Structures are given as C-alpha cells and as structure tokens.
Amino acid sequence: MSVKIKILVIALLICVVGVLSIYSSTYQKEGKLWQDIYQRQVFWIFLGILLFLLTSNFNYRGLWDWTYLLYGLAVLLLLLVVFLGIVRLGAQRWLRIVWFNFQPSEIVKLIMVVFLARYFSRKSVDNIDLKADKYGIFKGLIVPFIFTIIPVGLIIDQPDLGSGAIIIFLFVLMLYLGRVKLRHILVFLMVIFLLMPVSWNFLRDYQKDRIMVFLNPNIDPLGAGYTIIQSKIAIGSGGILGKGWLSGTQSQLHFLPESHTDFIFATFAEEWGFFGGVMLMLLYYLLIRQGIYIAECTHDHFGKLLAWGISMLLAVEVVVNLAMNMGFAPVVGLPLPLMSYGGSSVCVTFIALGILVNINKRRAVF
Amino acid sequence: MRTKLATLALIPVFFLLVLGLLNLQLIKGDKYRKLSDKNCIRLIPQLGIRGRISDRNNFVIVDSILSYDVMILPREAGDIDQSLLRLSGILNTPVKDLKENFINNMVSASIPAAVAKNIDAKKAIALEELKIDFPGLVIQPNPIRHYRYGKLACHILGYLNEIDRWRLTKLEDYGYKTKDIVGFGGIEEKYDYYLRQEDGGLSVEVDRKGRFVRVLGFRPPKNGKNIQLTIDMGIQKIAEDVLGERKGSVIVMQPDTGAVLAMVSRPNFNPYIFIKRSEYLLSHVFNNPDAPLFNRSISGAYPPGSVFKAIVSSAGLETGKITLRTVSYCPGYLNVGNHRFNCWSTHGQQGIIDAIAHSCDVFFYRAGLSLGPQMIYEYAVKFGLAKPTGIDLPYEVGGFVPHPLWKKIYRFRNWFNGDTVNLSIGQGDLLVTPLQMTRMMAAFANKGKLATPYLVKAVEEKDISAMQQKITNLGLKAATIEYVRQGLREVVSDAHGTGNILGDLPVSVAGKTGTAEVDGKKSHAWFTGFFPYKDPKFVICVFLEYGGHGLESCILTKEIISRMYREGYIER
Numbered sequence: 038m039s040v041k042i043k044i045l046v047i048a049l050l051i052c053v054v055g056v057l058s059i060y061s062s063t064y065q066k067e068g069k070l071w072q073d074i075y076q077r078q079v080f081w082i083f084l085g086i087l088l089f090l091l092t093s094n095f096n097y098r099g100l101w102d103w104t105y106l107l108y109g110l111a112v113l114l115l116l117l118v119v120f121l122g123i124v125r126l127g128a129q130r131w132l133r134i135v136w137f138n139f140q141p142s143e144i145v146k147l148i149m150v151v152f153l154a155r156y157f158s159r160k161s162v163d164n165i166d167l168k169a170d171k172y173g174i175f176k177g178l179i180v181p182f183i184f185t186i187i188p189v190g191l192i193i194d195q196p197d198l199g200s201g202a203i204i205i206f207l208f209v210l211m212l213y214l215g216r217v218k219l220r221h222i223l224v225f226l227m228v229i230f231l232l233m234p235v236s237w238n239f240l241r242d243y244q245k246d247r248i249m250v251f252l253n254p255n256i257d258p259l260g261a262g263y264t265i266i267q268s269k270i271a272i273g274s275g276g277i278l279g280k281g282w283l284s285g286t287q288s289q290l291h292f293l294p295e296s297h298t299d300f301i302f303a304t305f306a307e308e309w310g311f312f313g314g315v316m317l318m319l320l321y322y323l324l325i326r327q328g329i330y331i332a333e334c335t336h337d338h339f340g341k342l343l344a345w346g347i348s349m350l351l352a353v354e355v356v357v358n359l360a361m362n363m364g365f366a367p368v369v370g371l372p373l374p375l376m377s378y379g380g381s382s383v384c385v386t387f388i389a390l391g392i393l394v395n396i397n398k399r400r401a402v403f
Numbered sequence: 404m405r406t407k408l409a410t411l412a413l414i415p416v417f418f419l420l421v422l423g424l425l426n427l428q429l430i431k432g433d434k435y436r437k438l439s440d441k442n443c444i445r446l447i448p449q450l451g452i453r454g455r456i457s458d459r460n461n462f463v464i465v466d467s468i469l470s471y472d473v474m475i476l477p478r479e480a481g482d483i484d485q486s487l488l489r490l491s492g493i494l495n496t497p498v499k500d501l502k503e504n505f506i507n508n509m510v511s512a513s514i515p516a517a518v519a520k521n522i523d524a525k526k527a528i529a530l531e532e533l534k535i536d537f538p539g540l541v542i543q544p545n546p547i548r549h550y551r552y553g554k555l556a557c558h559i560l561g562y563l564n565e566i567d568r569w570r571l572t573k574l575e576d577y578g579y580k581t582k583d584i585v586g587f588g589g590i591e592e593k594y595d596y597y598l599r600q601e602d603g604g605l606s607v608e609v610d611r612k613g614r615f616v617r618v619l620g621f622r623p624p625k626n627g628k629n630i631q632l633t634i635d636m637g638i639q640k641i642a643e644d645v646l647g648e649r650k651g652s653v654i655v656m657q658p659d660t661g662a663v664l665a666m667v668s669r670p671n672f673n674p675y676i677f678i679k680r681s682e683y684l685l686s687h688v689f690n691n692p693d694a695p696l697f698n699r700s701i702s703g704a705y706p707p708g709s710v711f712k713a714i715v716s717s718a719g720l721e722t723g724k725i726t727l728r729t730v731s732y733c734p735g736y737l738n739v740g741n742h743r744f745n746c747w748s749t750h751g752q753q754g755i756i757d758a759i760a761h762s763c764d765v766f767f768y769r770a771g772l773s774l775g776p777q778m779i780y781e782y783a784v785k786f787g788l789a790k791p792t793g794i795d796l797p798y799e800v801g802g803f804v805p806h807p808l809w810k811k812i813y814r815f816r817n818w819f820n821g822d823t824v825n826l827s828i829g830q831g832d833l834l835v836t837p838l839q840m841t842r843m844m845a846a847f848a849n850k851g852k853l854a855t856p857y858l859v860k861a862v863e864e865k866d867i868s869a870m871q872q873k874i875t876n877l878g879l880k881a882a883t884i885e886y887v888r889q890g891l892r893e894v895v896s897d898a899h900g901t902g903n904i905l906g907d908l909p910v911s912v913a914g915k916t917g918t919a920e921v922d923g924k925k926s927h928a929w930f931t932g933f934f935p936y937k938d939p940k941f942v943i944c945v946f947l948e949y950g951g952h953g954l955e956s957c958i959l960t961k962e963i964i965s966r967m968y969r970e971g972y973i974e975r
Contacts, residue, residue, distance in 0.1 A: 065610075065616075210409075213405055213409070214405060214406060214409065216405070267442075269427060269435065270435050270438045270439050270442065271439070272424070272427045272428060272435070273427040273428055273431050273432055273434065273435025273436070273438075273439075274432070274435040274436040274438065274439035274440075275428050275432070276428055276429070276432040276433075276436060277428065277429060277432070286439055286440075286442070286443045286608070287439055287442065287443075290442075290443050290608065290609070290610040290616060291610050292439075292442050292443065292610075306424070306428065310428060311424060311425065311428040311429055314424045314428065315421055315424065318417060318420055318421060318424070321417075322413070322417050325413065326413070329409075329410050329413070332406070333406065333410070345406065345409070349409070352413060352416075356416055356417075356420065359420050359423075360420065360423070363420070363423045363424065363427055365423055
C-alpha cells in the first residue's frame, strides 16, 4: 500500500470516529443549528480531502519560493483578526468569510512550520553544507525568534494562549531539529524560564485562572475548574467498554462544555471506553509515525525539516489535547486534529498531510 | 542523531497517555462512574401516608392530613435575609425563629431547607401564589398526624417525633434513617413497623441546569398499614371524663379475652404539641414533675393494698390453710412478736367471705402467717405479678413481689413474720401496676383463667384477635374461685362491705377496694372489680395516685358504670 493511501485511510478513520462523536454530543441538543453540526463536519472533511489531493500533487518546493509571501499573509490575517475579527466565547479569534468563520491561527501554525523549515535549511552558494550548522547566536536564534514572535504575539493577544504556546514549542523543536547549537537552545530556554514570572503579569485573568486550576482543579469547581472536573468524570465513567454510542450522560446532558470541539476526546472516551481510547491513540500514533518515516527517508533538507515540522505539529497538538482532556495539561483552546468540530482545523490538517504525501512522492528526485 | 531522539521520545509520550487513560478509566473508573451518576440523577421523594389507628367500632382516632412546610432553596433564593423578612410578615412569625430554623435545617445549597413547618392551607395557597416573584420558595405538602379526639387515649397512642440516637442504633438494621419520624411510646412505637409508611420516589435524569430529561425509575410510595384497636372510644371517653384531672389510672377490659376497652392515665398530654413543636409546650411536658408522658396504667408500680387480699384468699383456699369453716376473731389488732399490727376497724368474728367483704386485716394477717411468704409469693406470681403482663405496649414494668431470699440477698436481713403480715395485706415492698390488678381480677371474673391484655384487634383489616388472645388456665379448684367471687360480691352487696356504695347500681358489681398506705403521704386509692356478677363482661380498675381511701375509687367506679349503663354499653 502506498504511503498516500495509508495516510488517507488513517486520517479518514479518525474523521469517521470524530463525526460519530460530534453527532452523539449534539444529539440531545435542541435546535436545527446543533442537529446539523455533524453534517457540516462531513462537508469540511470532504473539502479537506479535496485540499489533500490538491496539495499532494503540488510540488512542495514551491513553498520555498513563497515562504515570505505566506509569512506576510499569516501576519496580515492575524492583523485582520485584530481589526475585523468576531468575538466568540470571550476571544477574538475568528474571521468571517462569506458564510463561515475562519480561524487564522490554525493556518498560521502550518505557515510558521514552513517558514522555520525554510530558514534552517538555507545553504550557502559555494558550499553544499547547511548554513544552520555555523549560525551564531544572532542568526541561529535571535532572527528566527523575531520572525516567530510577531505572529505569536498577535495570537496571544486574541487571546489564544494555547496556539501561541504551541508555536513557541514548535520553534524550540525546529531549533533542535534544524541543528542549531545546543547551547543556544539552552540559552533560549533559560531566558523563557526566567521570563515566566514576569510574563505572569501580562496574562489575562482567565488565563491565570486556568493555570491555577490546572494545578488544582478543586479550587474553583463551578468556575474554571468545572471543565476539567467534568472532563475527567466523563472519561473515567466510561470504564473499560464505555457507556455506548449516544449513551454518554456527561456529554449528552451538557455537563461537559465544548464536548464537540476541544473536549471531543472526553465525549469519545465516555462512550467507547478504554479500548476505544487506546485504539484512537494508536491511530494517531500511526499517523505521526508515517510523517516521521517520510521525514527520515527524505534527503532534501527543506523537505526533511518540513516533514519533521508537520509531524511534530500534529504530535504536539494531539498530545496536548489528550493531556488536557485527561487533566494533565491546563485547559488551552486547542482542537484535536481531525476529530474536533471545526473547518479551519480539519482543512489545515488535511493540507499538512497533503504536503507530507507530496514530500514522500518527490524524495526520489533528490 | 537528533532526529533519532525525537522519534524515540514519541513512544514514551504516547505510553504515558495510555497510562493516564488506564488510570482514569480502569483504576478510578468506579469513582468517576458514581460521580457521573450523581451529576445527572436526581431523586424526587413521594411521601407515603402513615397508617391510621381506629377503635373497635372503626371510629378513626388518628389519621394523617396534609400540612404544608415552607422551604427555601438556598441556591436560588438570592438574598435570604430579605426573603425571610417577607415571609415573616406573611406567616406572622418572628424573623429570628425563621432564621434559626433555616440555619438548623440547611444542608446544602441545592437542598431546600425548611423555615416554617405546618402552616395552614390558607397561608400555603397565599404563598403558592407569591412563588413567581419569590425565587427559591418551595411549599412542600407533608402528611402529618391528625388527632381527632385531641388528648383522648394519648398514652395508648403515643406520639411521633424525630428518631433519636438510641432508637436509631436499635432500628438502623430495619431501614430507619436519621431524621425519620417514628413513634414514641404507645401503639405508635410498638407497631411503628406496621404503621410506618414507605416513601417512594422518582429518579429522574436531569441536565446541567437541573432540567428534567426523563424518568429513570419510579417507586410508588407505600402507605402504612391501618391498625384497629380493641379500645371503645365511647367507654374511653367516659373513663377520661370521670377521672378528670385526678392523678391515676382507669382500665376497662374484657375478662374472657383480655381485650382492653379503655385505658386512661393522668396527667396526660396532647400529642399534637410534638407536631406543632412549640418549645414552650414541649418543655412544659418534659419538665412537669408529674410526668404526663408516663403511662401509669402499665409503667407505674404501686403497692396494691387490700386488693392483694384476693390473691391471699385464693392461696389459702387452694392450699387448704383456709376453709369456709375457718373463723378468726378480730379485736382490731394482732400482736406478732413484740409488734402490734392494727386492723383498720374492729370486726369480731370473721369467716373468709366476711373477711374479704369487710377487708379484715387481722384475718389475713393470720392467713398470711399460716401460708408463709414463699407460698404467697408463688400465688402472686401465678396471678401474673412480678412480671409484665405482656400487653402490646412498650415500657411496661413488672412490679415487684418480695420474698425471703430476695431480702436476704439484697437487704442483708432476715425475713420476719412482720414482713409476712405486711405482705398478706398488700403492703411492704410489694409493687403492682394497675394493669396487673385488672388482669388478676379478670381471672376471678372468668373463673380461673389468666388472660394477657392486648390492644390491637386488627392490622390492615386482618383480624389478629386469635393470635393476640393468650389465655392460660390457672388450674385452681372451682370452689376456690367460687368462694373468692362470693367474697368479692359481698364487698358490694353486704351492708358493711367496703364497696357497698356500688350496691345500688342497676348492674351487679363484684370487686375489691384497696387503700395502700404510703409513708408520709396520702394513701393510694384502689378499686378493681367486674360486672355483671353472673356473667362478667367487664373488668374495671380505678386507681388514684395519692387519692386517699379506697372509697374515692369506688365513687369514680360508680360513676363510670352508671354512665356506661346509661349509654347502653351494658346489656340490660
């Protein structure tokens, strides 16, 4: 079986499970809007598959040329959010495009991966060696950080601490994989660590609450701690075999907030139990493993680093979301790729998978 | 090198996630399952109704009516002080009381707490209408006991109260819980298991906002079983009226079966105050030195005085120590050892029947001495003394009959003839309950059978009389019974009989008076007898605590019997 088919099959399996869970979590909710939500997700998945097929046939080397254009587009989109974005759930993260809402921070994550992959795979004209090996602290750390912090700052300001933190985390991973000197990375981590107490004061109150609640959910059981407690109850009450599809009381009776988006895993685990949960984790692991396999087989430095970046983006999103659902990570607004309801997330994930497949297709060229 | 490390890092990360899932779903799964059920399952209680108590003619004595409790749901009430202030205006109750009730009853923000109990229907309706602009107000209908006859028969019935620690530890295994309302004393306590209702409930699934989703289960409430007593409220009322406010007890019983027709004890109490829960009235009852909650008919032990002579006579006749030919001369006293025991009068020549009729002490001093204390003790026990009669009421006491061994062990003294003399006229350490005396007298009425008194005739329409009647034959000679009966009849019919005052009643009464002397206080007045003489249908016992001479009891007995006659309870 070709890599392309493998990736598509795994992705679609996850999507099917996702649609089932979305259907279940909105099943008891009243109103046409809620009832139609799973249909819209199906539409986004079809759109995603289309984008997947397109990008898998589009030469990823084109991204090399368009990197700065894409970066500019990312910053532009984020600025548009600041001025034109619509406010939902207390945050300004969405752009209204004709008839749907688009969340630019999703695509910005992918663009930043492309940008950093390109930055760390530049070569000098007279030498085929990577420049990154010889970068000093300025070129190796400060310049890419400045490029990164601009969109990150805009995202955190939305406020979307989760996406911002993910990009910073990806930045560190790219430094590591892009062969920047370890001591530079350590310096960067030290600076971040030292800045933490200072940055506490710049956080919004609800963000402080969430971090406090992550440390101890019981300090505010009806407020910020509610979601984490309900999510743990939902997952835990599923037991070995789960309560059965459409029978999860936690999500069906609306005890669990955001049960069709960020907390879709809790909905799923409540109804499908431990076996279902482990099967889902296995699917995600196989998907990420495919990405890493492609990255390892690719000789083109840009392609290799891009494949790594995409795999890591997926891995970080999946791991952080699952950990958040189980109460191991603070509640940050991060979707579970391919499962959570949301067009932006689904489409961007399929585009990323398409790029992966394309890298795999072209690795023989180099 | 770096990429290898990144690849390898992925496996432990996913492994940790699986471990997390394992921990939540398998190890802590049960705990979270319970929490999840608690989240969405609510129980709505459906109250059952406690069983009804009626008399032998099916007149209802106690049943349940709806009363209304005012409750406040703290979570929705907003400003509680403000709400209580408004309520106090409508209910005419001081805010302080409401506040105190609220604090005492408050359990959690999501459980309504009662602030006022048993408000009348009018106010309940008025409040119900105000509910729209009174958030968190709950009017809870609540079945409460309704005492149709007020204080009448209060000692038989007992009262209802919140279960106490002692009863809870005893009854926990039978499904009783804290805050349960249970019977205290009387039939309410003894038959609580039958009378007790079983509250049912609806278990419903609710969503996050507590809105109803669907019914998961329903258990219909079970009403308590109805109980029919042997009491005749007509006779009970006569007895209560006649006794008035005197301290003492009246018992009327069927001699053949042991069915109790009336049982009165004074002072009494109003069981309603335990529902009303007025602190003032309750403390009045609990702190009253005359102990109104105490049922003197079964829990009070007193010296019987001359009533006991009926037992001594039987013992003497049965053992042959006394015969019809036994004659004793009464000079008004008897010297035993170096102590002179007086008779209450000077009777001259007395046979057994005369001695009973005139209650001659000297005759019985001699009879007692010839029988000996052990024999008297044995006959006293035979007639049901020194142990509870076994009536179906709680807290019955057994009384006490002294004997030489007891005195040796507990008083460290020898038994003297003086003790025998005292015992043979029902004085000294002897203690009996009015019910024991009634039962003893019934044995003469029904010609030698000892019947166990009982109060409950039927449970939920099912007649249990056959099970309740426990009648043992005393195995006395017919002649013994006959001679004592004659003596008891002479008490009334003889011109000088101590109960002669009862002689002009339209029914022939037989019985025995008693004046039990108490050191330093007025004596207890007894009369216990049966009527009609030929074919007794009723045994009666009238006891007046510190009531004076036995004649006082005879006067009350006369009034009771004549009223019973007038009101048609006695066949003409």
